Amino acid sequence: MKILVCITQVPDTTTRISFTGNAFNAAGVQFIINPYDEIALTRALELKETLGGSVTAITVGKPDTEANLRKALAIGADDAIRVNADATDAYFVAAQIADVAKKNGYELVLAGKESIDYNGSEVGSMIAAMLDVPFVGMASRLVVEGEKVTLDREIEGGKEILESTLPLVASAQKGMAEPRIPNMRGIMSARTKPLQVLEPAAADALTAVISYEMPPAKAACKMVPADNPALLIELLHNEAKVI
Amino acid sequence: MSKDKFQAPDYYLLDELLTEEHKLIRDSAREWVKREVSPIIEEACQKAEFPKHLLKGLASVGAFGPYIPVEYGGGGLDQISYGLIMQELERGDSGIRSTASVQSSLVMYPIYTYGSEEQRMKYLPKLATGEWMGCFGLTEPDHGSDPGGMTTNIKKQGDHYVLNGAKMWISNSPFADIAVVWAKDEEGIIRGLVVERGMKGFTTPETHNKWSLRASSTGELVFDNVIIPAENIFPNVKGLKGPLGCLNSARYGIAWGAIGAAMDCYDSALRYSKERIQFGRPIAGFQLTQKKLAEMITEITKAQLMVWRLGVLKNENRATPAQISMAKRNSVNTALQIAREARQIHGGMGITGEYPIMRHMMNLESVITYEGTHDIHLLITGMDITGENAFS
Ligand SMILES: Cc1cc2nc3c(=O)[nH]c(=O)nc-3n(C[C@H](O)[C@H](O)[C@H](O)COP(=O)(O)OP(=O)(O)OC[C@H]3O[C@@H](n4cnc5c(N)ncnc54)[C@H](O)[C@@H]3O)c2cc1C
Numbered sequence: 001m002k003i004l005v006c007i008t009q010v011p012d013t014t015t016r017i018s019f020t021g022n023a024f025n026a027a028g029v030q031f032i033i034n035p036y037d038e039i040a041l042t043r044a045l046e047l048k049e050t051l052g053g054s055v056t057a058i059t060v061g062k063p064d065t066e067a068n069l070r071k072a073l074a075i076g077a078d079d080a081i082r083v084n085a086d087a088t089d090a091y092f093v094a095a096q097i098a099d100v101a102k103k104n105g106y107e108l109v110l111a112g113k114e115s116i117d118y119n120g121s122e123v124g125s126m127i128a129a130m131l132d133v134p135f136v137g138m139a140s141r142l143v144v145e146g147e148k149v150t151l152d153r154e155i156e157g158g159k160e161i162l163e164s165t166l167p168l169v170a171s172a173q174k175g176m177a178e179p180r181i182p183n184m185r186g187i188m189s190a191r192t193k194p195l196q197v198l199e200p201a202a203a204d205a206l207t208a209v210i211s212y213e214m215p216p217a218k219a220a221c222k223m224v225p226a227d228n229p230a231l232l233i234e235l236l237h238n239e240a241k242v243i
Numbered sequence: 244m245s246k247d248k249f250q251a252p253d254y255y256l257l258d259e260l261l262t263e264e265h266k267l268i269r270d271s272a273r274e275w276v277k278r279e280v281s282p283i284i285e286e287a288c289q290k291a292e293f294p295k296h297l298l299k300g301l302a303s304v305g306a307f308g309p310y311i312p313v314e315y316g317g318g319g320l321d322q323i324s325y326g327l328i329m330q331e332l333e334r335g336d337s338g339i340r341s342t343a344s345v346q347s348s349l350v351m352y353p354i355y356t357y358g359s360e361e362q363r364m365k366y367l368p369k370l371a372t373g374e375w376m377g378c379f380g381l382t383e384p385d386h387g388s389d390p391g392g393m394t395t396n397i398k399k400q401g402d403h404y405v406l407n408g409a410k411m412w413i414s415n416s417p418f419a420d421i422a423v424v425w426a427k428d429e430e431g432i433i434r435g436l437v438v439e440r441g442m443k444g445f446t447t448p449e450t451h452n453k454w455s456l457r458a459s460s461t462g463e464l465v466f467d468n469v470i471i472p473a474e475n476i477f478p479n480v481k482g483l484k485g486p487l488g489c490l491n492s493a494r495y496g497i498a499w500g501a502i503g504a505a506m507d508c509y510d511s512a513l514r515y516s517k518e519r520i521q522f523g524r525p526i527a528g529f530q531l532t533q534k535k536l537a538e539m540i541t542e543i544t545k546a547q548l549m550v551w552r553l554g555v556l557k558n559e560n561r562a563t564p565a566q567i568s569m570a571k572r573n574s575v576n577t578a579l580q581i582a583r584e585a586r587q588i589h590g591g592m593g594i595t596g597e598y599p600i601m602r603h604m605m606n607l608e609s610v611i612t613y614e615g616t617h618d619i620h621l622l623i624t625g626m627d628i629t630g631e632n633a634f635s
Binding site: 014028066067070071074181182183184185187188191223 | 256264268271278303304305318320520
């Protein structure tokens with residue numbers, strides 16, 4: 001089975017987020033593979049290991065995204081594709097990936113359920129629409145038997161079990177696989193695995209960010225001694241004005 | 244131990260001196276330590292048990308022979324990669340790093356450097372995967388800092404040798420499959436050889452009740468008329484330069500490793516000082532705490548720069564033994580001082596297993612002694628700069 005895995009890079013979760021004017025301040029920021037994409041990649045590798053085939057990692061981004069593509073290769077992808085363009089919006093990114101998917105006949109396209117920076121949750125479903133194939137979002141399990149694909153989705157208060165057929169686009173949620181740490185052999189073999197750079201297909205970005213706002217700063221925590229409930233009541237009443 | 248929240252300090256943006264591959268190797272080792280070592284290490288130390296189940300993972304992150312050529316099962320990586328792996332392992336625990344140092348620099352390195360092609364092919368691939376573990380026997384009960392005085396000896400008898408004597412303080416000895424042993428021949432020349440578990444007359448009693456490196460297993464090597472086939476002797480080295488070559492490689496790894504322990508202590512102390520409130524404010528706000536923390540990060544940064552430069556020299560085959568001595572001494576001493584200061588910042592919590600501090604501190608008491616004591620390394624620097632030998 002030919003599998004295409006969408007990889008985006010996101011700031012490491014410990015990054016202090018800041019903006020200069022209206023642009024995200026990337027100086028000194030460590031970028032990592034989006035954790036949900038890593039889950040998708042790991043499941044793709046597991047499928048390849050049992051069913052055979054190949055796993056291609058794809059990213060839409062400038063040369064600074066290549067380190068994380070190499071990491072995807074070190075984790076086990078067979079080859080990688082970088083579409084040489086800024087990932088301006090979800091539509092543009094989906095159009096690039098759909099274009100590559102169409103030309104190369106991938107049977108399964110996997111993405112993460114969202115990127116943990118912009119949290120759009122859009123790219124996977126858009127790719128499916130552009131390819132005119134089924135889409136299952138936020139899958140926590142994905143099993144392939146012949147042409148049949150069984151997927152679990154966490155839903156309010158329970159689980160939904162779905163069946164679909166290949167070709168298919170799915171987005172991965174926690175639980176689909178346990179991400180792997182690259183091992184030394186993987187890192188060494190990633191040196192020589194193919195990483196192809198493609199120029200972008202014609203597509204427009206349909207949205208643009210106008211501005212960013214930081215969330216309000218966390219208020220300080222006030223400690224009330226355990227033996228002074230009267231003070232607690234007074235603070236809740238006069239200061240917080242909630243009772 | 245509470246959850247591992249480690250964030251590596253990089254005050255001078257030294258990551259920019261590393262290649263993408265270096266960072267990938269380091270980050271993978273770091274992730275592995277967080278996932279596999281941190282959750283179990285406290286209990287392993289408390290129980291004084293070596294966590295054997297980690298061996299496979301250690302092999303997979305490249306801890307066993309990262310710089311040994313690929314054709315012998317090694318990683319074919321450079322010296323900075325080796326250093327970074329040691330740093331991350333020791334960030335977890337010096338005992339785990341010790342196991343890796345011994346396997347890489349004291350067992351695989353001499354077999355690769357001094358061994359015959361048959362010896363290389365027989366041992367190295369299995370040592371690289373951790374299927375076989377090795378240990379290194381140099382120190383004896385009466386010869387520590389002065390290994391040249393060793394009494395362990397081999398005597399030729401027909402087509403084989405007979406080995407007698409005893410080694411002590413040997414890391415990994417209780418479970419090792421093979422031992423690289425240094426012994427004097429009949430002419431009093433030091434030779435290296437491989438002793439295999441199961442050889443008649445060879446035993447490895449464990450050393451108990453250590454307060455340091457409790458998650459690393461230490462023991463003796465006792466040789467009672469052990470028959471050693473001639474093909475187990477290293478053909479390509481004679482004299483003290485054999486073991487000293489190994490120590491050079493291991494000391495280089497320790498110079499990086501100890502900084503890992505220092506980084507962990509600093510990181511924990513910094514976090515704790517921001518969270519711990521006394522006299523109505525975080526203790527990080529008191530000048531005396533800031534002095535401790537500021538000095539810690541200054542010393543860590545200096546040591547990071549030193550080992551990085553040493554790595555560059557080592558990659559170019561230009562690092563001298565005296566330069567390596569200086570870095571080993573500096574890194575370990577820095578780490579030990581930082582562990583002590585960090586322990587103070589943690590107050591009473593610093594002595595518990597909730598935090599890694601006391602464990603690092605106790606571990607570092609071994610690290611500052613083995614592979615040449617703090618004072619011996621000072622004498623090496625002293626001799627190098629003055630030309631005067633102050634050892635004897
Ligand atoms: C946990 C642990 C693991 C170890 N693992 C190994 C191993 O795997 N393989 C191995 O071969 N060895 C190993 N060692 C042994 C270690 O290398 C020795 O302990 C070390 O070399 C010091 O020797 P010693 O303990 O006999 O101390 P000594 O040499 O007796 O030193 C005692 C003190 O005297 C000082 N001293 C000695 N000579 C001089 C001098 N000329 N001038 C000034 N001061 C001097 C020393 O600095 C030290 O402070 C290990 C040790 C420990 C604690």
